[in-house]
Amino acid sequence: MKKKSFLELTPAVLFTVGAYIFPLTMLFVYTYKIGGNISIFNDLNFQIFKFTTYQAILSTMLAVAMGLPGAYLIGRTRFKFKGIFAALSTVPFVMPSISMTLGFISFFGHNGLLNAYFLWPIFHVRFEPLFTLLGVVMGNAFYNFPLTMVIVGGAISTLDPVYAEAAKIDGASRLKSFIFVELPILLPSIIASALLIFIYCFTSFAVMLVIGGAQFSTLEVQIYMYLTTLLDFKGAIGLTLIQIFFIGLIASLFSILRRSTGTFSQEISRVNSKFPSWGFFYILGIFIFVFGPIISQVFSGFWNFQNSTFTLEWFERLFSGRMDPYIGNSIFLSIFWTLVFSTLSAVLTIILSITAAHAVTKIKAPIFDALFTSALAVSPVTLAFGYLVIQNYIPLSFPLEIIPIYTMLSFPIGFQTLLSGWQRFPSEIDEAASVDGANWIQKTFMIRIPILKPQIISTFFFSFAISMGEMGATLVLYDPRFPMISASAYKLFSSMHVPEAQAFGALLTIATFLIFYALERPILTDNRSF
Amino acid sequence: MKKIFLLFSLMALIITVGFSIDTLTIYTYSSFISGIGNEIKPIFEKMYDCKINFVSMESGNIVARLILEKDNPKADVVIGLSQSQIPKVLNQDLLLPYKPTDIASVVNKSFLIDPEYRVIPFDYGALAIDYNLKTVPNPPKTFEALLNPEYAHTLVIEDPRTSTTGLDFLLWTIGIYGNDWQNYWKKLVPTIKTVTSGWDSAFQMLESGEAKMMVSFATDEAYNYYYYNGSDVGVVIPNGKAYVMVEYAGIVRGTRHLELAKDFMNFMLSKDFQSAIPLNQWMYPVTNVPLPKVFIDHAPSITETVTVPLDQISKSLSSWISQWTEIIVK
Numbered sequence: 001m002k003k004k005s006f007l008e009l010t011p012a013v014l015f016t017v018g019a020y021i022f023p024l025t026m027l028f029v030y031t032y033k034i035g036g037n038i039s040i041f042n043d044l045n046f047q048i049f050k051f052t053t054y055q056a057i058l059s060t061m062l063a064v065a066m067g068l069p070g071a072y073l074i075g076r077t078r079f080k081f082k083g084i085f086a087a088l089s090t091v092p093f094v095m096p097s098i099s100m101t102l103g104f105i106s107f108f109g110h111n112g113l114l115n116a117y118f119l120w121p122i123f124h125v126r127f128e129p130l131f132t133l134l135g136v137v138m139g140n141a142f143y144n145f146p147l148t149m150v151i152v153g154g155a156i157s158t159l160d161p162v163y164a165e166a167a168k169i170d171g172a173s174r175l176k177s178f179i180f181v182e183l184p185i186l187l188p189s190i191i192a193s194a195l196l197i198f199i200y201c202f203t204s205f206a207v208m209l210v211i212g213g214a215q216f217s218t219l220e221v222q223i224y225m226y227l228t229t230l231l232d233f234k235g236a237i238g239l240t241l242i243q244i245f246f247i248g249l250i251a252s253l254f255s256i257l258r259r260s261t262g263t264f265s266q267e268i269s270r271v272n273s274k275f276p277s278w279g280f281f282y283i284l285g286i287f288i289f290v291f292g293p294i295i296s297q298v299f300s301g302f303w304n305f306q307n308s309t310f311t312l313e314w315f316e317r318l319f320s321g322r323m324d325p326y327i328g329n330s331i332f333l334s335i336f337w338t339l340v341f342s343t344l345s346a347v348l349t350i351i352l353s354i355t356a357a358h359a360v361t362k363i364k365a366p367i368f369d370a371l372f373t374s375a376l377a378v379s380p381v382t383l384a385f386g387y388l389v390i391q392n393y394i395p396l397s398f399p400l401e402i403i404p405i406y407t408m409l410s411f412p413i414g415f416q417t418l419l420s421g422w423q424r425f426p427s428e429i430d431e432a433a434s435v436d437g438a439n440w441i442q443k444t445f446m447i448r449i450p451i452l453k454p455q456i457i458s459t460f461f462f463s464f465a466i467s468m469g470e471m472g473a474t475l476v477l478y479d480p481r482f483p484m485i486s487a488s489a490y491k492l493f494s495s496m497h498v499p500e501a502q503a504f505g506a507l508l509t510i511a512t513f514l515i516f517y518a519l520e521r522p523i524l525t526d527n528r529s530f
Numbered sequence: 531m532k533k534i535f536l537l538f539s540l541m542a543l544i545i546t547v548g549f550s551i552d553t554l555t556i557y558t559y560s561s562f563i564s565g566i567g568n569e570i571k572p573i574f575e576k577m578y579d580c581k582i583n584f585v586s587m588e589s590g591n592i593v594a595r596l597i598l599e600k601d602n603p604k605a606d607v608v609i610g611l612s613q614s615q616i617p618k619v620l621n622q623d624l625l626l627p628y629k630p631t632d633i634a635s636v637v638n639k640s641f642l643i644d645p646e647y648r649v650i651p652f653d654y655g656a657l658a659i660d661y662n663l664k665t666v667p668n669p670p671k672t673f674e675a676l677l678n679p680e681y682a683h684t685l686v687i688e689d690p691r692t693s694t695t696g697l698d699f700l701l702w703t704i705g706i707y708g709n710d711w712q713n714y715w716k717k718l719v720p721t722i723k724t725v726t727s728g729w730d731s732a733f734q735m736l737e738s739g740e741a742k743m744m745v746s747f748a749t750d751e752a753y754n755y756y757y758y759n760g761s762d763v764g765v766v767i768p769n770g771k772a773y774v775m776v777e778y779a780g781i782v783r784g785t786r787h788l789e790l791a792k793d794f795m796n797f798m799l800s801k802d803f804q805s806a807i808p809l810n811q812w813m814y815p816v817t818n819v820p821l822p823k824v825f826i827d828h829a830p831s832i833t834e835t836v837t838v839p840l841d842q843i844s845k846s847l848s849s850w851i852s853q854w855t856e857i858i859v860k
Contacts, residue, residue: 030598044852048859102734109740130740131724210731213724214689217859221727225691228590230848231597231618326564328586388598475588476595491560491586494730498737 005362012356012372012411019404020375023386024240030389031233040238045222049242052218055133055208056201059140063197064190066141066289067148069282074149075156079275085283087517089146090465091294091509102502103297104130104139104211113296114288131213139211140201142290147200148193150458151417155189156182157454158424188423192416195254199247199376199412205472219243220379227381236382243377251373255366294509301499301506314503326495327488328480331504338485341399342467345406349463350456352407353414354448360415361422376412380405380473387477398479405473410463417462421455461516468512552580554790557595557782558609560586566810570803578793589694596624596782603784606791609652609798611778612694614701616649617844625649625780628792632799635817641776643840649778652798655813656772656832657698658748658765659685665742669766673706676768677717684742685721686732690851695729699745700854701843702773705836715857725858736763748772749812752828756809765830772832777813 073079074086092100107113108130115126129135159182167177183190205220214221219239226236304311317323324330360368387401429451433443449456471486478487485508492501558567563584571582585605587595592608593615599605600622611619619625625648633650636642641651659676661669666684670676676685688696704711723741726732735741746765754761779798781791797803804815808822814832815821 027598042852044855047856051859102738105735105738105740109738111739209689209692209727214692214727215722215725215858217855221689221691225851228588228594229691229697229851231594232848233594233597325568326560328560328563328584385594385598388595391604392599392602476591478586480584480586491564493734494728495561495564496733498734 005359008355008359009363009368012352012359012415013368015352015404015407015411016371016375020378020383020408023383023390024237024378026389027233027382027386028237031237040235040242045219045239048217048219048222051216052202055136055140055216055218056198056204058133058137059144059201059204060194060198062137063141063144063201064148064194066145066286067193068152068190069278070145070149070286071152071156073275073279073282074153075159076273077275077279078273079279083517085286086149087513088291088294089149089286090461090516091512092143092146092290100207100210100293100297102300102505103293106296106300107293108135114292130211131215133212133216136208136212136216138289139207140204142293143204143207144197144200145290147196147413148190150462151193151196151420152186152189154417154454154458155186155420155424159185189420191254192420195250195373196376196413196416198250199373202247203243203377203379205379223379224381227385233385236385240378240382244374247377248370248374252366252370254373255369297502298506298509301503304499314499315507318500318503318507323492323497323500326491326497327483328491329483331483331488334483334485334488337482338468341403341406341482341484342464345403345410345467346460346463348403348407349410349414350459352411353418353459354452354456357415357418357422360419372415373412375408378408380409380470381476383408384473384476398477398482401477402474402482402484405477406467406470407463409470410459410466413462413466414459417455417459418452421452425451464515465512468508552787552790553583554580554607554787554794555583555585555605556607556609556794557585557587557592557605559589559592562586562610562811566803566806569806569810570797573802574794574797577797578790580790590692593618593624597622600624600784603782605782606785606787607779607794608782609777609779611649611780612698612775613643613778613838613840614694614697614843614847616643616778617840617847619780620644620648621844624783626783626785626788628781628795630792630795630799632796632817635799637816637818640837641816649780650795650798651776651816652779652803653807653811653813653815654774654776655811656748656767656774656830656835657695657702658746658750658767658772658830659743660736660746660750660763660765661743662736662739663762663764665739666764669743669764670768671766673703673714673768676721679720681743682720683723685718686723686735686741686744687725688729688732688745689725689727690854692727693729695745695747696725697851698773698775700850701838702836704850705773705838706769706771712853712857715854719858722858747812748832749825749829752824753812755828756824761828767830767832771834771836772830774832774835774837776816 070085070089074082079085105112108128109115110126110128115128119125119127129138163181163185164174164177167181168174172180202218203220204218205224208216208218209221219242223236223239223243226232226239301314302310302312304313319331321330327334356368356372360372383405384401387396387405390396425448429447430443433447438446469486471490474484474487475490478484485504489501489504489508492498492504563586567582567584571584574580575582589610589612592610596603596605596608596619608625627646627648628650629647630650633642633647636651638654641654643649659670668680670678670681675681687699690697690700703714707714724735726735729746732741732744733746736744736746748765748767750763751761751765754763779795781788781795785791799817801817801819804817804819807813807815808825814825
């Protein structure tokens with residue numbers, strides 16, 4: 001059994017070493033030839049480290065608090081627009097940071113929708129969170145609360161109702177039974193989501209800069225500076241190592257914690273409670289807070305601000321081919337390649353996550369947990385620079401670099417998601433199948449994949465979304481023969497074709513919404529019974 | 531599954547098909563390619579019967595990429611190096627010396643900073659403060675005036691750690707205030723609305739009315755007049771002392787197309803190339819070609835300039851940025 005588990009671990013270990021450890025090591029080795037001073041443990045870096053941690057803790061608390069009610073609504077209750085609600089919440093993941101800036105400014109800004117048309121005319125107050133610590137925390141929560149919603153929501157939907165029923169029989173109220181009986185059972189998944197959110201907030205780059213401004217600096221900004229402005233690669237690698245170590249530490253702590261809380265294998269059954277009255281307020285709040293900026297971003301793709309009229313002009317221009325010189329290739333190709341690369345890396349992520357997570361549930365070695373999760377601590381730009389060094393020795397092309405990078409960025413999430421899936425996996429079914437003479441392939445395709453379908457689907461769309469929205473590494477390695485949507489939108493913005501870029505952003509948002517709406521449906525409507 | 535295989539083989543095909551004709555690979559930033567690059571590419575390709583392959587990257591990444599590819603360079607020519615990047619480029623010995631035939635046509639000799647001619651200037655511009663004409667009736671005329679409480683929380687600047695515009699603005703204040711620049715910045719903090727990571731987000735904030743002023747370029751007003759026949763943005767150069775940003779190009783050491791690269795360096799100082807600069811780059815040409823009318827009418831003429839000596843930049847840049855960070859970062 002053990003031997004087989006190690007075999008299952010091989011793809012993920014090989015991939016992690018090849019696509020993440022190797023490029024970083026090469027970058028590290030290479031920088032010794034260049035020379036230069038190195039200063040990592042200075043007061044400034046310490047100050048930034050402190051602030052990075054501080055804002056990450058605040059942001060995580062807000063994101064988890066925002067996500068939990070949503071998780072309950074999605075996992076437990078039945079309501080009409082559940083699919084739409086769930087799909088919309090994943091949109092922030094793919095919004096290019098620059099169109100998010102515009103979304104936030106046009107919604108929360110001084111002259112934004114919220115202030116100019118609502119708060120100021122009615123209450124004569126303005127709410128201007130942009131460029132404050134509150135804005136930073138809000139922005140991180142905006143991006144990350146869906147993680148709690150989806151991870152914990154998935155756990156709630158598969159929670160055995162027996163616990164709640166037992167509590168009810170013993171006379172507990174619904175709230176009491178939720179807090180004292182079900183919440184402790186859900187704790188591992190809540191901690192899992194909080195951990196991921198903390199890591200994302202800790203390494204937040206675009207969100208921080210866009211909503212808070214660079215005066216709220218994270219270590220990522222310092223790393224970026226070492227790499228590009230000061231060309232102090234040693235400094236960058238040094239800080240990256242500190243970050244990897246720190247994130248790895250958190251990941252292994254978490255892993256130990258999770259083992260001590262135990263795993264819950266149970267049969268999956270379906271509960272649909274009544275939609276609670278607080279749910280309306282919650283959805284209204286989320287609607288304003290999260291969907292406001294998204295909708296105003298989409299809106300601006302169809303709006304002529306000079307004449308205040310609805311227009312399709314920006315879309316026409318975008319697809320007329322006149323924007324192609326700015327992108328460096330055809331706009332249609334950029335959509336095509338984005339779909340290809342995002343799909344390929346999502347599929348790769350799923351394969352690696354299923355095998356690695358299965359092996360780790362069997363082997364119980366926190367070191368692998370830490371290794372797989374620590375990849376979240378590497379900035380995509382640093383990783384891309386590592387690939388540039390490798391190019392000196394091995395001829396690589398854009399697809400061979402960007403697919404591993406995208407996969408590496410989403411693998412930790414896929415791994416965590418599948419890990420919680422395997423922990424709840426009814427192993428007796430697997431064993432029964434073995435007794436009946438099913439081989440590995442039969443078990444995998446007939447039993448394991450169908451049971452893990454919810455986790456596989458959510459891994460697919462998170463991975464897809466991360467690839468579609470990634471900009472840092474994409475811009476470093478950019479090859480106009482393989483244009484990508486995110487980089488193209490960026491190029492339109494920076495060549496002052498803002499309305500066209502907005503239209504492109506709107507298209508991306510709408511497409512994401514539709515794809516995820518379609519993908520979400522099976523999770524939410526599936527009547528899992530076996 | 532079959533489709534994925536097909537896709538893979540298609541990709542492999544695209545990757546393996548090389549270029550047969552002589553190709554000059556040029557590293558530059560993306561707006562260069564979409565603007566002036568588009569215009570001059572066919573001219574040069576026809577003149578020398580070759581192909582130009584522009585590779586775009588963020589301007590901050592260009593030098594990093596040259597360093598990382600030093601053992602196996604892929605570029606022949608690099609375009610768009612700024613003054614602050616030059617010391618590193620020369621120290622790392624990334625470029626080959628070459629003196630273009632028309633070098634004497636460069637009007638401002640102070641732009642020729644390398645006696646070995648490894649870096650050649652091809653255009654220049656100046657930083658300025660852009661302000662909203664409606665909401666800022668009295669723009670600040672001096673750096674001191676910027677500290678005035680009436681401008682509190684109005685100015686958007688770019689981060690020198692991530693943006694070359696931000697870095698140039700820091701160097702501008704160092705050029706004006708010398709060793710006392712830290713004091714100036716401490717007093718500037720209340721004026722700053724936010725620090726963006728790049729020029730484009732700051733420009734968005736100005737356009738949308740979120741910010742009243744930003745650090746940008748002297749030709750912005752002319753740009754608006756050219757494209758929109760009017761401008762809601764004015765530009766001012768505080769103290770009348772402009773910080774001039776000169777853009778440089780050079781031949782990459784290890785090029786496999788040395789002769790073609792030399793031809794391109796000569797071409798950059800030609801009339802064809804230099805006349806295409808103003809309306810594409812929104813910068814000023816370095817040779818004596820006539821300026822378009824919109825430049826004469828709506829771009830400030832740059833008379834007095836400030837500079838920071840190269841050796842100082844190479845010695846102190848990283849400590850300046852650290853000090854800046856300590857003043858600005860919360």
